[in-house]
Amino acid sequence: MPHTRYLVVGASHAGLEAVTAIRHWDAEGSLTVLSREAHRPYSPTILPYVVSGRSRPERVALKDAAWFEARKVDLRCGEEVVSIDTAGAVARTASGTEWRYERLLLATGAAPAVPPVPGLADVRFHVLRTLDDALALRDAGAGATTAVVLGAGLVGLHAAEVLAKAGARVAVVERQAHALPGYLDAPAAGIVEAAFRDRGIALMTGRTVSSVQSRDGRPVSVTLDDGGTLPADLLLVGTGVRPATGFLEGSGIAVGQGILVDDTMRTNIADVWAAGDVAQARAFFGAAPIVNGILPDAVEQGRIAGMAMAGDPALKPYIGGLPINTFPFFGRHAVSVGIAGEDDPSVEIHRRLDARAGLYSRLSLKDGRLIGVCTVGMPIDAGVMWQLISRRVDLAPVKQDFVVAPLDTGRALMSRLWR
Amino acid sequence: MPSYETIAFRAQDCDGCMKCVTACAQAKSGADDPAQSRIQILGAAGKWELALCRQCGDPKCVSNCPSAALAKDAETGVVAWDADRCVDCLLCTVGCAYAGITRDARVGHVSKCDLCDGDPACVKACDRGALTLNTAARIHRRAAEREDLFAPGLAACQGCNSELLIRHTLRHVGPNTVVATPPGCIPGMGTVGYNGRTGTKVPVFHPLLTNTASMLTGIKRYYKRVGRDDVQVLALAGDGGTSDAGFQSLSGAAERDEPMLYICVDNEGYMNTGMQASSATTYGSWTSTTPVGERLQGKSTEAKNLPVVMMTHNCSYVATAATAFLEDFYEKLDKAIEVSKTGMAYLHVFAPCPTGWRFGSDRTTDVCRLAVETNFFALWDYTPDAGLTFTRPTGRPRPVREYLAGIGKYRHLSEGQVAHIQATVERKIAHLRRFERTGA
Numbered sequence: 001m002p003h004t005r006y007l008v009v010g011a012s013h014a015g016l017e018a019v020t021a022i023r024h025w026d027a028e029g030s031l032t033v034l035s036r037e038a039h040r041p042y043s044p045t046i047l048p049y050v051v052s053g054r055s056r057p058e059r060v061a062l063k064d065a066a067w068f069e070a071r072k073v074d075l076r077c078g079e080e081v082v083s084i085d086t087a088g089a090v091a092r093t094a095s096g097t098e099w100r101y102e103r104l105l106l107a108t109g110a111a112p113a114v115p116p117v118p119g120l121a122d123v124r125f126h127v128l129r130t131l132d133d134a135l136a137l138r139d140a141g142a143g144a145t146t147a148v149v150l151g152a153g154l155v156g157l158h159a160a161e162v163l164a165k166a167g168a169r170v171a172v173v174e175r176q177a178h179a180l181p182g183y184l185d186a187p188a189a190g191i192v193e194a195a196f197r198d199r200g201i202a203l204m205t206g207r208t209v210s211s212v213q214s215r216d217g218r219p220v221s222v223t224l225d226d227g228g229t230l231p232a233d234l235l236l237v238g239t240g241v242r243p244a245t246g247f248l249e250g251s252g253i254a255v256g257q258g259i260l261v262d263d264t265m266r267t268n269i270a271d272v273w274a275a276g277d278v279a280q281a282r283a284f285f286g287a288a289p290i291v292n293g294i295l296p297d298a299v300e301q302g303r304i305a306g307m308a309m310a311g312d313p314a315l316k317p318y319i320g321g322l323p324i325n326t327f328p329f330f331g332r333h334a335v336s337v338g339i340a341g342e343d344d345p346s347v348e349i350h351r352r353l354d355a356r357a358g359l360y361s362r363l364s365l366k367d368g369r370l371i372g373v374c375t376v377g378m379p380i381d382a383g384v385m386w387q388l389i390s391r392r393v394d395l396a397p398v399k400q401d402f403v404v405a406p407l408d409t410g411r412a413l414m415s416r417l418w419r
Numbered sequence: 420m421p422s423y424e425t426i427a428f429r430a431q432d433c434d435g436c437m438k439c440v441t442a443c444a445q446a447k448s449g450a451d452d453p454a455q456s457r458i459q460i461l462g463a464a465g466k467w468e469l470a471l472c473r474q475c476g477d478p479k480c481v482s483n484c485p486s487a488a489l490a491k492d493a494e495t496g497v498v499a500w501d502a503d504r505c506v507d508c509l510l511c512t513v514g515c516a517y518a519g520i521t522r523d524a525r526v527g528h529v530s531k532c533d534l535c536d537g538d539p540a541c542v543k544a545c546d547r548g549a550l551t552l553n554t555a556a557r558i559h560r561r562a563a564e565r566e567d568l569f570a571p572g573l574a575a576c577q578g579c580n581s582e583l584l585i586r587h588t589l590r591h592v593g594p595n596t597v598v599a600t601p602p603g604c605i606p607g608m609g610t611v612g613y614n615g616r617t618g619t620k621v622p623v624f625h626p627l628l629t630n631t632a633s634m635l636t637g638i639k640r641y642y643k644r645v646g647r648d649d650v651q652v653l654a655l656a657g658d659g660g661t662s663d664a665g666f667q668s669l670s671g672a673a674e675r676d677e678p679m680l681y682i683c684v685d686n687e688g689y690m691n692t693g694m695q696a697s698s699a700t701t702y703g704s705w706t707s708t709t710p711v712g713e714r715l716q717g718k719s720t721e722a723k724n725l726p727v728v729m730m731t732h733n734c735s736y737v738a739t740a741a742t743a744f745l746e747d748f749y750e751k752l753d754k755a756i757e758v759s760k761t762g763m764a765y766l767h768v769f770a771p772c773p774t775g776w777r778f779g780s781d782r783t784t785d786v787c788r789l790a791v792e793t794n795f796f797a798l799w800d801y802t803p804d805a806g807l808t809f810t811r812p813t814g815r816p817r818p819v820r821e822y823l824a825g826i827g828k829y830r831h832l833s834e835g836q837v838a839h840i841q842a843t844v845e846r847k848i849a850h851l852r853r854f855e856r857t858g859a
Contacts, residue, residue: 415517
């Protein structure tokens with residue numbers, strides 16, 4: 001039975017960052033990475049760009065073989081872990097190999113959450129979570145004249161833009177009242193929605209799909225809850241993802257919405273950690289732990305998990321997941337960090353909106369500290385804002401300047417804080 | 420991980436002229452538009468701040484990039500951006516706390532500093548020294564290629580710069596060396612060894628406080644006599660062993676211009692035996708023998724200006740150095756090693772002592788730098804032919820008060836004492852200037 005000191009399951013941002021962190025402290029301990037993907041490690045975030053053709057699939061690998069070799073990492077692609085025996089400290093893969101580990105990181109990510117729509121199970125529909133999904137969607141998109149996208153989230157909208165540019169007539173159905181729910185506030189989402197509608201994409205918010213009709217296993221039309229129908233020779237389900245935890249059944253590892261972890265990303269089992277989209281961890285705002293499911297947080301969690309696994313004394317505990325998103329659309333960008341706090345009367349909100357020009361900015365301050373920022377079409381340093389929020393920097397002395405010129409004031413503040 | 424060159428920013432020297440910003444915009448975009456500069460100066464008069472890529476050792480922008488468009492170049496240390504792979508998603512900007520990678524709307528993607536292939540336009544445009552290219556990495560890389568001739572685990576106090584100094588020095592001087600370490604911190608931290616083993620990988624011995632220079636004279640002459648004139652002799656001595664009890668043998672060796680390299684590590688007192696004053700202890704300093712009380716307010720006399728004393732002996736080479744300016748130290752060390760083959764080279768190195776002077780152990784380099792920037796400890800070198808040359812400008816010193824402020828042994832100083840020290844600093848600089856060679 002192969003034995004490894006560190007076993008990292010999953011080779012996207014959380015897993016790779018953990019590898020880096022482990023090697024900062026332990027240059028020699030045996031380290032094995034198992035990836036269920038046959039492809040070299042890549043980021044799910046790149047997939048819409050593979051569909052559009054902007055990224056060539058052979059060039060999306062996050063790290064080359066030399067990177068793993070230099071770090072003495074044994075990378076095994078196409079090895080999916082199917083069960084874990086935490087008592088014996090053994091992970092079993094689909095190929096039947098059993099890996100004995102000393103410290104285990106689960107960074108297995110998330111899988112598409114497919115809604116229970118009548119007829120959907122009987123048709124061939126697309127999702128977009130793996131490179132193979134992206135290649136299939138790219139090929140199908142080339143021949144599609146009508147496409148329906150379920151869900152106006154990051155994946156759904158991005159794919160809708162790509163399909164529309166490829167020539168299809170595209171409709172997007174979103175259950176919530178506006179696009180990118182949970183990511184952007186209403187005015188920002190309004191600008192995004194207008195951009196999509198201007199380009200002929202039918203954006204149907206506040207609607208659900210009641211059934212899908214098919215012929216010969218292919219989707220042909222989609223019926224909405226208001227009785228309307230949409231033609232669809234391509235159907236993409238982009239209604240979100242959920243942590244991939246099925247393989248943990250019977251392992252004794254505690255799972256809520258995701259794998260439950262403490263502030264060092266450790267699970268309820270002493271030698272098992274989890275990070276990234278599969279993990280459910282402390283929230284920065286609010287008491288209940290969350291599955292944050294964003295790339296920068298996967299990096300953060302992966303680094304913390306790796307440091308904890310290696311016993312790095314420089315480890316600082318996780319401060320809690322903070323929503324951070326960037327959304328590129330038609331060459332423009334929406335950026336959101338933190339929360340809006342619209343339902344909290346003690347939050348001071350400063351908005352600037354020029355709907356005609358598609359420009360928007362919103363700053364939310366509570367007790368003299370930044371809790372959230374959202375912009376569309378305006379420059380903003382998301383990383384600086386993340387620092388100001390997560391460090392709870394007191395902005396009271398510079399508040400007037402900050403509200404007028406958040407970019408320059410934020411940069412000056414961070415420069416001073418770092419010196 | 421190797422060391423890399425980096426752009427350093429000294430906010431207090433910046434006057435907000437924006438020449439760096441214009442230079443960057445021109446160099447990188449061929450435009451005068453400051454928005455296209457990859458370096459930004461922000462804030463207001465007197466408190467200028469910088470937004471610029473730090474070329475982080477563990478860059479978050481790289482970790483956040485989903486398209487592998489960013490990578491840290493292992494050779495140059497530059498975080499490099501690949502236009503072909505970039506998908507303009509801005510996740511890199513989420514990772515950067517310095518606003519060092521930002522989107523340039525005019526070109527439709529992020530842009531960041533690439534250090535201009537090692538010759539940054541912004542640094543060349545800065546005529547105030549606020550931006551400098553710190554090339555100390557070259558020294559560390561060179562040092563890393565050579566064997567560390569001290570044993571690991573020397574027991575210096577936390578924050579002491581002597582260990583840094585002696586490891587660098589011996590790496591540079593090389594293995595064909597005999598080292599003398601008279602009583603003081605340097606043998607005290609373990610260089611002469613424990614349990615019958617030395618703390619060095621070269622011969623080392625522990626002379627008396629009084630006879631370091633005469634013993635090295637004898638050793639060098641012996642080796643010369645047996646045909647081993649290539650053996651380098653090196654003293655690593657404190658200011659007590661140099662300026663007080665060791666002075667007569669040192670003076671004799673200097674008078675004869677004996678071939679040796681003598682390094683005085685000056686922490687202004689007997690810091691390993693309980694912080695007693697030496698003749699190198701500066702005016703106003705608290706020590707256990709110059710206490711602060713009703714009558715005495717620290718040391719009442721000036722320090723002996725030993726580097727100047729040595730300059731007026733017959734040495735072939737005399738220089739001062741400080742570890743906050745390692746490149747300067749290395750240049751002088753190179754000269755000193757060369758000179759010491761035929762004559763005496765004396766290096767006087769400033770060594771702020773966190774334990775004895777009472778400042779935070781994380782501040783040693785800051786204290787060292789401030790001493791130089793206030794002209795409290797000027798950097799110069801001297802040869803009989805070329806005279807004295809200042810190796811760092813002394814024309815625009817900071818007030819000496821800034822140096823004194825953070826150091827516990829000066830905490831009690833009255834305004835009058837501070838003014839006295841300021842006047843002494845100015846007088847000493849004026850005195851040194853008289854040794855500068857003037858004209859062509």
